[in-house]
Every structure is written in C-alpha cells, then in structure tokens.
Amino acid sequence: MDNTLAMVEGEGRQRILAAAEKLFSDKAFDAVSMNAIACEAGISKANIYHYFPNKDTLYLAVLRVASHNLRAVLNEAVSAHGSVLDVLRHFARNHLQALLNRPQLVRLVWREILERGAPRAQEFAEQGFADMFSALVDVLKLGQSRGEFRQDFDPALVATLLLGANVFFFQSRDILRHYPPITFADDPAGYVAGIVEILLRGLVPAPS
Amino acid sequence: MDNTLAMVEGEGRQRILAAAEKLFSDKAFDAVSMNAIACEAGISKANIYHYFPNKDTLYLAVLRVASHNLRAVLNEAVSAHGSVLDVLRHFARNHLQALLNRPQLVRLVWREILERGAPRAQEFAEQGFADMFSALVDVLKLGQSRGEFRQDFDPALVATLLLGANVFFFQSRDILRHYPPITFADDPAGYVAGIVEILLRGLVPAPS
DNA sequence: TCTGATATTGACCGATTGGTCGGATGTTTT
DNA sequence: AAAACATCCGACCAATCGGTCAATATCAGA
Structure with missing residues (x-):
C-alpha cells in the first residue's frame, strides 16, 4: 500500500x-x-x-511495446463513419497524421523492417501491416460492392498504393522539403487530399 | 605497360x-x-x-560511388519514347525494375536517408531524388500541355505518389509477400501496371 | 643491381563494448 | 529484530573497437 x-x-x-x-x-x-x-x-x-538479461532482449522488448503502441495509434486513427468516400478520406488523413505524430515509433519499427539478415521482430511489423491492410481493403471492397468504385481494380493494390504514399511521405519529408517544385512537404493534409483526389478521379480527363 | x-x-x-x-x-x-x-x-x-584515413571517410566513399551508380542506373531506366502515356508506363516499370535490380545500392542510400542526427550524405540522396523527380514531372507536364492529362493536379504530387509506390513496394516486398490477399508481391511488372492504370483512370467509375 | 616508392602486414594501443559480481541500500514480511 | 526480498551501483572483466606503427614485401625505373 x-x-x-x-x-x-x-x-x-x-x-x-x-x-x-x-x-x-x-x-x-x-x-x-x-x-x-x-x-x-x-x-x-x-x-x-x-x-x-542482455541487450538483445531489451531491444526486443522496446520493439514489442513500440510496435504495440504504434498499432494502437494507427488502429485508432482508422475508425470513421459516413459515406465510403468520406471514410477513405478520413482513413488516409488520419493514417498519415498518426505517422507524423509518433515519428519515434514509426522509425523504430520501420528500421527493423529494412535491416537485413536479422529478422528480429518482423512479426510485429507484419501485424501492423495486417491491421492497416485489412481495414483499408475492407473499405475499398465496400465501395466496390456499393458501386461507388469501379470493380476492375485489386483492392489490395490500391491499399498498398495509399499506405505506401503515406509512408513514403513520412520517410522522405525532409528531402521533399528543400525541393523547389514541391509545395506540400509541410502540408500533410493537403498532400493526402491531393493524393486521394487523384486516386478517385484519375489523371485522364473524364470522357465528355 | x-x-x-x-x-x-x-x-x-x-x-x-x-x-x-x-x-x-x-x-x-x-x-x-x-x-x-x-x-x-x-x-x-x-x-x-x-x-x-578512417572509417567515416571509407563509408563516405562507399556512399558516394553507390549513389552515383544508383543514379546512373535510374536515369538510364528513364529514357523512353512514344506517346506520353507509354512514356509514363515505361518510366514506372523501369524505375521499379532498376530498384529491384540493385537492392544493395538502394538499401545503402535509403538507410542513409532514414538515419537521424547524421546527415552524412543527404546531398547524394537529394541528387537522386532531383533527377527522378524532374524527369517524371516533365513527363506529367507534357501530358498536361498536350491535353492527355487533366490540368487540375499537381505534377510534383503525382510524381511523389508514383515514386513512393515503387519505393514502398521495394521496401516492404518481403512483408507483402506472406500476406494472403496480396498477389502481386512477386510480380513487379503487374504491380506497376495496376498502379499506373489506377492512376490514369481513377477509382470512381467514369460517368456514363 | 641498386634505389625509391608503393603495398601489405602483424603486433600493438587506448578506449569502449556488452556483461558480471559482490555488496550496499532500502522495504516487506515474519 | 531479523530474515527475505527487490533494487541499485562501483568496480571489474574479456573481447572488440577504430586506429597507429615499424617492418617487410613487391616492383618500376635508373
């Protein structure tokens, strides 16, 4: 007591x-x-x-809790409601915002993914991936079944594209920043909005 | 002699x-x-x-030549001809193929980008970025000026999206592989084709 | 064949590494 | 109070680290 x-x-x-x-x-x-x-x-x-007992165990423990926390943060950012389109937009924005809010966790887990020869904790990373993917794929499938999205694309592929765009933005933000034609390096919301809009409407003008 | x-x-x-x-x-x-x-x-x-003279200098030298070689490989993969649409497709496919062909170089340079507190050779990475970006942005701008693409998107944003999709694929390929709904982990060409198609036509069905 | 320069090495250095150990602090329970 | 326990630390250890150095091996040009 x-x-x-x-x-x-x-x-x-x-x-x-x-x-x-x-x-x-x-x-x-x-x-x-x-x-x-x-x-x-x-x-x-x-x-x-x-x-x-030793350094490896400590590192493993750090990675375990970091992965758990990151997973929680990301999953929390996912929940949304409204039209499928709105859900998609919210998902993308919150996902990127979650990454930017916890840069330490993201870097920690992501470094582990990139390191070779030592699959120390790939399981953790995969869990995080699995959650994100399944949630996003579900949204896309829902959109397809409702007819709001076309049927002829692979939801998993689009999920990869969207998550990859966010991760890439997170990773290379510093480089993007001092590159002239890029205006969105410090405007993650604008970046996501632009990306989603492109994804939805495509680059090619709609046939009139 | x-x-x-x-x-x-x-x-x-x-x-x-x-x-x-x-x-x-x-x-x-x-x-x-x-x-x-x-x-x-x-x-x-x-x-x-x-x-x-010391380890740092050696590392710097390694990074310098690696960055130079990677840059050459990537730039070589860029050149293409034909319609803007074909150029874009070739660009995307060759870019990803170049990444996958030289995983050592890519990992080396990319690790340097992600490491914090030690901007040892960010210049190299930025050069590579600059080349890719400007080339890709030019293609997109050409498509816009020719009227093959819509005018209301930011070419730099689309370039980020496309390059990011490829880099992300390269980085997380191992994880993507043992994830059931993903069928394109071992089919980079198919992945790129799918991505470009989505980028061009968008997720939303064309208004009939 | 001699000579000067470039390559190459084993032995060594101080510093730091991950890790151990015996003992000094409490705190809790009996 | 005393045994039992978890917490904490200074001092130490062998191994390895990046780096030095004097000595050799190799070889081109004279």
Whole structure:
C-alpha cells in the first residue's frame, strides 16, 4: 500500500524502456550503447541488467511495446463513419497524421523492417501491416460492392498504393522539403487530399 | 605497360570499396567493423588505412560511388519514347525494375536517408531524388500541355505518389509477400501496371 | 643491381563494448 | 529484530573497437 512515489510496479523497467526507445529510434542497434541507455534513464548500467538479461532482449522488448503502441495509434486513427468516400478520406488523413505524430515509433519499427539478415521482430511489423491492410481493403471492397468504385481494380493494390504514399511521405519529408517544385512537404493534409483526389478521379480527363 | 593481373590502378581500393559496400548495405555503420571489411576484401585491416584515413571517410566513399551508380542506373531506366502515356508506363516499370535490380545500392542510400542526427550524405540522396523527380514531372507536364492529362493536379504530387509506390513496394516486398490477399508481391511488372492504370483512370467509375 | 616508392602486414594501443559480481541500500514480511 | 526480498551501483572483466606503427614485401625505373 504505497504508491507514494517512484515505486509503482515496474517503474524502473519503464524508465529504461523509454530511454532505450528514444535512443534506438534515432540510431541503429549497434550505435546505441548500454551505457548511453543507462545515462539517458538516469540509472547505472548494471541496473539495466537487473531488469533485462542482455541487450538483445531489451531491444526486443522496446520493439514489442513500440510496435504495440504504434498499432494502437494507427488502429485508432482508422475508425470513421459516413459515406465510403468520406471514410477513405478520413482513413488516409488520419493514417498519415498518426505517422507524423509518433515519428519515434514509426522509425523504430520501420528500421527493423529494412535491416537485413536479422529478422528480429518482423512479426510485429507484419501485424501492423495486417491491421492497416485489412481495414483499408475492407473499405475499398465496400465501395466496390456499393458501386461507388469501379470493380476492375485489386483492392489490395490500391491499399498498398495509399499506405505506401503515406509512408513514403513520412520517410522522405525532409528531402521533399528543400525541393523547389514541391509545395506540400509541410502540408500533410493537403498532400493526402491531393493524393486521394487523384486516386478517385484519375489523371485522364473524364470522357465528355 | 602491365595490366597483367591485379595491378590495374586502384585495384586494391576498389576491392575494399566493393567489400564495404556489400557489408554496409546489409548492416548499419556501427554494425560493420573494419575487421569485417578487411576480411571480406581478403586483405589486412591495416591495409585499409593505406587507402582510407578512417572509417567515416571509407563509408563516405562507399556512399558516394553507390549513389552515383544508383543514379546512373535510374536515369538510364528513364529514357523512353512514344506517346506520353507509354512514356509514363515505361518510366514506372523501369524505375521499379532498376530498384529491384540493385537492392544493395538502394538499401545503402535509403538507410542513409532514414538515419537521424547524421546527415552524412543527404546531398547524394537529394541528387537522386532531383533527377527522378524532374524527369517524371516533365513527363506529367507534357501530358498536361498536350491535353492527355487533366490540368487540375499537381505534377510534383503525382510524381511523389508514383515514386513512393515503387519505393514502398521495394521496401516492404518481403512483408507483402506472406500476406494472403496480396498477389502481386512477386510480380513487379503487374504491380506497376495496376498502379499506373489506377492512376490514369481513377477509382470512381467514369460517368456514363 | 641498386634505389625509391608503393603495398601489405602483424603486433600493438587506448578506449569502449556488452556483461558480471559482490555488496550496499532500502522495504516487506515474519 | 531479523530474515527475505527487490533494487541499485562501483568496480571489474574479456573481447572488440577504430586506429597507429615499424617492418617487410613487391616492383618500376635508373
């Protein structure tokens, strides 16, 4: 019976996890030392080993919670209502906004996806993908069954296209920014709106 | 007057660069030791320092040549002729094919883009971007001026969308593969064809 | 054949790495 | 109070890190 201060069950653990998440999201696994993590967490290095048996386990734990949180954030951003078209628009906008709101989590998980030879936690990433995909594919299928979308495209392909556009925007935002003809680098909402509009209406003028 | 064998001016240099490129493309900077590079190149570690003053310089050199080669490969893939529509299709297909043909180069450059706090060679990446973008934007603008495309979209935005779709496909191909509703993970040509078709015609049925 | 320059190496260096250990702090339970 | 427990840390360890250096091997031009 004391939650007086700093003793609320696993407080030390979470301090370590938070510090590790912060550092691992900026630099790669080998570029982050246990010393740096301990320093960031304000504890001693040896103390980390009281909670985690080794560096890999700690990293795995960080990745697990990060993936879980990111998944929650993204799933939360999905829910919408109204016409299929509105749902699609909301989905795209909220998805990108969620990515931009939690850059640490996104970078952490995405780096793991890109690293080779070490499928340490591909399962996590796949779970996140699965959720996004199925939700988006469902929306598209609904649109098709309602006749609001044409029937002759693969919903999974369009889902890939849309999610990819958002992820790409997130990843290369800094580069896009100092590139003259691009005006939407700092206007994610405008970017998404433009993309969705193009997706819906296409590049080719409608036959009159 | 001897190119008999193994003495063709900077042969040692290139061996080192090749080994470093291979290792750096799989693992991050700190995860690759000079020892590993020397071993991969079949020489001694000390010998590396005869050609490169330190690890950073070597990495920079690797990134420089990789970026240059990637840029050449991508630019080569761009050239096309025929109707604007055909040019666009060729562009998209060849661009993705170029990415898939040189996964090492792409991963190397792209990792550098994603790493934080160390803009070691962002210039290289930006150059590659600039080329692709301007080429693609030009195609789209041409289509607009010819009236083959509608006028009310931002060419830079569509270029981002298309390039992003390809990069995203390249990056997350492994994940896409073991995801049931996706049938195009091993069919890049089909993927690109589907994407371009959607881009051109849009999701919404043409008004009859 | 001598000479100067370029390649190449093994041995070594200080620093840092991930990880261990014994003991010093409490806190809780008995 | 004392045993039992979780928490925390300074000091230490072997291994590896990036990097240096003196010594050799190789070879072109004289």
